[in-house]
Amino acid sequence: MFWVLAAVPFFLFLFSGSALSQSTPNRSIEWFPCTLDIEGTPSTCGTLAVPLDYTEQGSERLLNLSLIKVNATKEPFKGSVMFNPGGPGYPVRSILAGRSGEFFLNGTGGNFDLISFDPRCYDSSVDLQNILLLTPLSSLSSDTAVGTAWAYKRTLAETCYENRKDIGDLIGTAFVARDMMQIVDALGEDGMLRYWGFSYGSVLGATVAAMFPDRMDKVVLDGVLNLHQYYAGRDVEQLIAADESFNGFIEACVSSPETCILAREGITAQTLSTEINQLLETIKYRPLGLGSNNTNDVVEYDLTEGLIINGLRTPSTSWPALAGYFDAILKRNLTAYHEFRDTLLGGSISAAFAVDANPGIRCSDVSLRTDNLTGLLPLIEEFQNTSRFGGGILAVAQPITCAQWRFQAKERYEGDFQVQTKNPILLVGSPFDHITPLASAQNHCSIGQPSLCTYKAIREYFINGTLPDTGTQCDPDVTDFGKSSSTLSKRAAQDSEDAVLLNAALSVSQDLLQRFRLF
Ligand SMILES: *[C@@H]1O[C@H](CO)[C@@H](O)[C@H](O)[C@H]1NC(C)=O
Ligand SMILES: *[C@@H]1O[C@H](CO)[C@@H](O)[C@H](O)[C@H]1NC(C)=O
Ligand SMILES: *[C@@H]1O[C@H](CO)[C@@H](O)[C@H](O)[C@H]1NC(C)=O
Ligand SMILES: *[C@@H]1O[C@H](CO)[C@@H](O)[C@H](O)[C@H]1NC(C)=O
Ligand SMILES: *[C@@H]1O[C@H](CO)[C@@H](O)[C@H](O)[C@H]1NC(C)=O
Ligand SMILES: *[C@@H]1O[C@H](CO)[C@@H](O)[C@H](O)[C@H]1NC(C)=O
Ligand SMILES: *[C@@H]1O[C@H](CO)[C@@H](O)[C@H](O)[C@H]1NC(C)=O
Ligand SMILES: *[C@@H]1O[C@H](CO)[C@@H](O)[C@H](O)[C@H]1NC(C)=O
Ligand SMILES: *[C@@H]1O[C@H](CO)[C@@H](O)[C@H](O)[C@H]1NC(C)=O
Numbered sequence: 001m002f003w004v005l006a007a008v009p010f011f012l013f014l015f016s017g018s019a020l021s022q023s024t025p026n027r028s029i030e031w032f033p034c035t036l037d038i039e040g041t042p043s044t045c046g047t048l049a050v051p052l053d054y055t056e057q058g059s060e061r062l063l064n065l066s067l068i069k070v071n072a073t074k075e076p077f078k079g080s081v082m083f084n085p086g087g088p089g090y091p092v093r094s095i096l097a098g099r100s101g102e103f104f105l106n107g108t109g110g111n112f113d114l115i116s117f118d119p120r121c122y123d124s125s126v127d128l129q130n131i132l133l134l135t136p137l138s139s140l141s142s143d144t145a146v147g148t149a150w151a152y153k154r155t156l157a158e159t160c161y162e163n164r165k166d167i168g169d170l171i172g173t174a175f176v177a178r179d180m181m182q183i184v185d186a187l188g189e190d191g192m193l194r195y196w197g198f199s200y201g202s203v204l205g206a207t208v209a210a211m212f213p214d215r216m217d218k219v220v221l222d223g224v225l226n227l228h229q230y231y232a233g234r235d236v237e238q239l240i241a242a243d244e245s246f247n248g249f250i251e252a253c254v255s256s257p258e259t260c261i262l263a264r265e266g267i268t269a270q271t272l273s274t275e276i277n278q279l280l281e282t283i284k285y286r287p288l289g290l291g292s293n294n295t296n297d298v299v300e301y302d303l304t305e306g307l308i309i310n311g312l313r314t315p316s317t318s319w320p321a322l323a324g325y326f327d328a329i330l331k332r333n334l335t336a337y338h339e340f341r342d343t344l345l346g347g348s349i350s351a352a353f354a355v356d357a358n359p360g361i362r363c364s365d366v367s368l369r370t371d372n373l374t375g376l377l378p379l380i381e382e383f384q385n386t387s388r389f390g391g392g393i394l395a396v397a398q399p400i401t402c403a404q405w406r407f408q409a410k411e412r413y414e415g416d417f418q419v420q421t422k423n424p425i426l427l428v429g430s431p432f433d434h435i436t437p438l439a440s441a442q443n444h445c446s447i448g449q450p451s452l453c454t455y456k457a458i459r460e461y462f463i464n465g466t467l468p469d470t471g472t473q474c475d476p477d478v479t480d481f482g483k484s485s486s487t488l489s490k491r492a493a494q495d496s497e498d499a500v501l502l503n504a505a506l507s508v509s510q511d512l513l514q515r516f517r518l519f
Helices: 094-097 099-107 129-134 143-161 171-186 199-210 227-232 242-254 269-285 300-312 315-330 333-347 359-366 372-386 391-400 452-464 484-494 496-515
Strands: 003-014 030-035 044-051 063-069 080-084 113-117 195-198 216-222 289-292 295-298 416-429 472-474
Touching: 030 359, 044 171, 063 099, 063 171, 080 171, 080 199, 094 099, 094 113, 099 113, 099 300, 099 452, 099 496, 113 171, 143 359, 143 372, 143 391, 171 195, 171 199, 171 359, 195 199, 199 216, 199 227, 199 416, 216 452, 242 269, 242 315, 269 300, 269 315, 289 333, 295 333, 300 315, 300 333, 300 391, 315 333, 315 496, 359 391, 372 391, 416 452, 452 472, 452 496
Parallel strands: 080 113, 080 195, 195 216, 216 416
Antiparallel strands: 003 416, 003 472, 030 044, 044 063, 063 113, 289 295
16 A cells, blocks of 8 residues: 655635625734643644634624634744644544654645644533443344434434534534634744645545635645545545555455464465455344353444444554454453454544534534435435445445534535635645545544655645645655564664654554544
8 A cells, every 4th residue: 555645736615705804803812721631642732713604794792713723832933733632523632632742743745733622522522422322233133224324313303403503503623614714814924824634534625725826825735635535525535545544454464474463374365355344244143242251242243333433543553453354253261352342443432423523513514404214215326336334324424424413504605616725735645545636535544554655745845835746656665564574673663763653653644543443
């Protein structure tokens, strides 16, 4: 696998906005010591009051954004870089305050302050954990599952509507883009945005670039999603690489006998693939009970699919655990099964999905709405056809949820719009990008599989504004099965700073994986 870097001077883009208040803010960020109680990177917290509803002319109603800043460590100071790790809806402050902050500081060169902020109204989220937990994880593996998922997601949509009428239409991506420019204004630097966004963060970055093209300095879109499909609520393209990644997993395992537990003597990709497919069939139609007496458990198919699609995103950190998970089931070892399942699940339920922020932002952004499940079936089938592992799970989390959503963001994207940004934007994508220039898979942003060449290109872009040649390809520096890579050891011997950076990248990948799932 390799990374493709491309510089794009402009976007072809969908945009439609209403008349908006253009008042220049006269508000400043209030900075204070963080009380997040997270170990990792020294950081400063802040708040900035921004308009609650940008479509309300002359309104005095404000919203306090919760900010975080990681200070630059090098002179000369070159300004601030804003950062979004995806989701949508992740509590970004806790990410930067953790181990990720230092890594991204290095990743941008050390001369920039890193700034980010939690989703709008995140602090005041009504805890909908109960209703979300009551919704069974579904990969739509039986013919009754679509109806069940549809009904559960309707109850979620209704509950969110009844509980969040105050803000349900005020948290969409266009407002967040305006929030970012309010922060740029309040920082009082050069009035330009510098930004690094992953996955959904690429949608936010492209949106702010289309809305404020003259105010873009350096913008990196990493793990680019298809914008048109995102806003239409029909993002099947995020899945195009998933099944190929699974084949990649099998091949990498077979060629890494020292780290892949499934790689027995003489095994081929073909036999391993057959073995795992048979195992999946068994789990699906004749679920396995493991253990005995009071310690037992049933291996569930839907969960297994969820663990596969989630784990495929981060080869260097999750593939060994995925291999361990299959091996435990093949060996009927309950202890090992629990161990690897919990590693892949990341312990507790992720904060992002225990609240309403994720569907709240995505579903209010997208235009797809219907109360007719029959009419939605072709799209659901398209999701399923695109990936045998992620299709069902993401169909439930996205179209099945969003089609029934009761809020529509007050400002959102609809018509065609063409923009030339002041400076070129850097796209970082996967080998599968050949399908369309802006097509990529959510499971392929640069932290999924660390590559020094990619990080150096990004750093050089931020520091010097130098762009790699369009189509530049970078190889990963860590093997799919973890850090025992001979490349990494070789580099460690050659250049300890590079080795530190690669190790930090691995730990960030683990950190993000452990806390944020796709389902
Ligand atoms: C902005 O705020 C400062 C102090 O907070 C005040 O002195 C100044 O007059 C304000 N400017 C405007 C245009 O309101
Ligand atoms: C970051 O810099 C600001 C201003 O220079 C300072 O007040 C703050 O204490 C610094 N934060 C940390 C965590 O060192
Ligand atoms: C924002 O925070 C300030 C204190 O920092 C508080 O006085 C104000 O009421 C808050 N505004 C809102 C809308 O919550
Ligand atoms: C089954 O588990 C119970 C409780 O842990 C224990 O008391 C009992 O002896 C166990 N039975 C066998 C056959 O192991
Ligand atoms: C089952 O897995 C556990 C944890 O990985 C391991 O310690 C144990 O030896 C395994 N048991 C068997 C019978 O292989
Ligand atoms: C639902 O959609 C299907 C397929 O598009 C259509 O045939 C049917 O008439 C629709 N039902 C209603 C009640 O609109
Ligand atoms: C999905 O795949 C099946 C089997 O190949 C095919 O019959 C069906 O038309 C496909 N559906 C969509 C929406 O692409
Ligand atoms: C930026 O350019 C200078 C001068 O060409 C060079 O020495 C430096 O290494 C570059 N910095 C980065 C991060 O590439
Ligand atoms: C960041 O860079 C500094 C040197 O510039 C190095 O000492 C530190 O270990 C690096 N940290 C990470 C996480 O890469």
